[in-house]
Amino acid sequence: MADPTSVTPEDEPQRWAERIRAAAAQGQRLRVQGGRTKAFLRTDDSAHATLDTRTWTGIVAHEPTELVVTARAGTPLAELEAALAQHGQYLPFEPPHFGAGATVGGMVAAGLAGPARAAVGGVRDYVLGARLLNGRGQHLTFGGQVMKNVAGYDVSRALAGSRGALGVITEVSLKVLPLPAGEATLRLRLDQASALQRLAHWRGQPLPLNASVWFDDGTGGALWVRLRGAAAAVRAASVRLLADADGEVLPTAAAQTLWPAVREQTLPFFTTPPTPRHDLWRLSLPATTPALHESLPTLVEWLGALRWVWASLEQAETVRAQAAQAGGHAWLWRAAPERTEPLARHSAPPAAMLALQQRVRHAFDPHGVFDTAFWEV
Structure with missing residues (x-):
C-alpha cells in the first residue's frame, strides 16, 4: 500500500x-x-x-x-x-x-x-x-x-x-x-383535512405547483404553497388559489426563510418534540390519503405525499400499521430520548424485494x- x-x-x-x-x-x-x-x-x-x-x-x-x-x-x-x-x-x-x-x-x-x-x-x-x-x-x-x-x-x-x-x-x-423566472409563496388558512382536499383538487389543474407544507403555526393550521414557473403563470395561479382559499401572498423575505427551514428541519415542529417519549416518524403515503393522525402533531409536505408525525412510544406500531394500510410506509426518523428498546427504522420489505436487494x-x-x-x- x-x-x-x-x-x-x-x-x-x-x-x-x-x-x-x-x-x-x-x-x-x-x-x-x-x-x-x-x-x-x-x-x-x-x-x-x-x-x-x-x-x-x-x-x-x-x-x-x-x-x-x-x-x-x-x-x-x-x-x-x-x-x-x-x-x-x-x-x-x-x-x-x-x-x-x-x-x-x-x-x-x-x-x-x-x-x-x-x-x-x-x-x-x-x-x-x-x-x-x-x-x-x-x-x-x-x-x-x-x-x-x-x-x-x-x-x-x-x-x-x-x-x-x-x-x-x-x-x-x-x-x-x-432558476425559475417567477416564484410566489401563498399562506392559506386551512386545517389539515381541508388542506389535503384542496391540494388533491389543485394537483389535477394546470398550475405551477412546486412545493407545499402544512402545519399548525398556532393559528389552528395553515398551508403554504410555493408556485414556480413563468412569471405570468405564477401570477395567474396566485389569483386562482387565493380565490379558492382564504390567504395572502407571503413576503419574499419570509418565503426565503420558510423553505430552507422546511428543507433543513429547523422549524420548531422538528426541533421541539412534544415530550422525551415521542418519536418522529416520516410517512410516505399516496398523496390522496386523508389525514391519518389528526390528534398527533403533524407536518405535511410534498403536496400531501409526505407526512411527519410525532407519536409516543406506545403509538409506534399503530403509526406503522396505519401507513401500511394506506399503501405507504413509515420510517422512524428520530427515536425518542427515552426509547430504551431498539425499534427497526423500516418495516421489513417483501421477501422478493429483500432477495433482490441482497x-x-x-x-x-x-x-x-x-x-x-x-x-x-
Whole structure:
C-alpha cells in the first residue's frame, strides 16, 4: 500500500481502492462517510474503519449551456450550489444539508430531497452518471453526462439512496436547471383535512405547483404553497388559489426563510418534540390519503405525499400499521430520548424485494466490506 504521506489528492481513489482490497482480504468492514451530517439516521454506530471522502473535492466540469455539472464526492454541497448560482442554475430537488459539512457524495448516497420533491422528482432523477469503487476495489464508471445515455442497467441512478452499502461514490454527474423566472409563496388558512382536499383538487389543474407544507403555526393550521414557473403563470395561479382559499401572498423575505427551514428541519415542529417519549416518524403515503393522525402533531409536505408525525412510544406500531394500510410506509426518523428498546427504522420489505436487494449488494460487494447500517435500518 502506498505511503499516505506521499499520496497527492489526485491519487485518492487509488489509495481507497487499496484500502478496500486490504479490508476484503482481512475480513474488515469499512464505513464510507463524508461530512457526517446525516449520521443521526444510523442505528448501528459500532466501530468500523472509516473511509472519509472529504479529501476528494472539486467541480470537475460544468457546462452551463448543457445544464450538466460533474463533481467529486467530497465536494461540499454548499460549494456546488454556490457555483451553480453564479450561472443562474440550481439543484431542483433541493437536497437537505443538515449541517455545514454536507458533501455531494453524501447527497447522492442518502437520496434525500427537499420540499419540491413531489413536483420535480428526487435525486435519482437528476443523476446522469457516476464513478464507484466497488467491494473488489474496482473503479467503475456508469452512465455519462447526457440524459439519453442508457445501455443496460441504469446503475448510476441506483446509487441514489444506496447509503454507502454498494461502494464508494467518487464522482457524480448531475442534471441542473435554470432558476425559475417567477416564484410566489401563498399562506392559506386551512386545517389539515381541508388542506389535503384542496391540494388533491389543485394537483389535477394546470398550475405551477412546486412545493407545499402544512402545519399548525398556532393559528389552528395553515398551508403554504410555493408556485414556480413563468412569471405570468405564477401570477395567474396566485389569483386562482387565493380565490379558492382564504390567504395572502407571503413576503419574499419570509418565503426565503420558510423553505430552507422546511428543507433543513429547523422549524420548531422538528426541533421541539412534544415530550422525551415521542418519536418522529416520516410517512410516505399516496398523496390522496386523508389525514391519518389528526390528534398527533403533524407536518405535511410534498403536496400531501409526505407526512411527519410525532407519536409516543406506545403509538409506534399503530403509526406503522396505519401507513401500511394506506399503501405507504413509515420510517422512524428520530427515536425518542427515552426509547430504551431498539425499534427497526423500516418495516421489513417483501421477501422478493429483500432477495433482490441482497443479490445487488453481493454483486457490488461480494466480501461484505461496506457497512450496511444505513441500508438495513
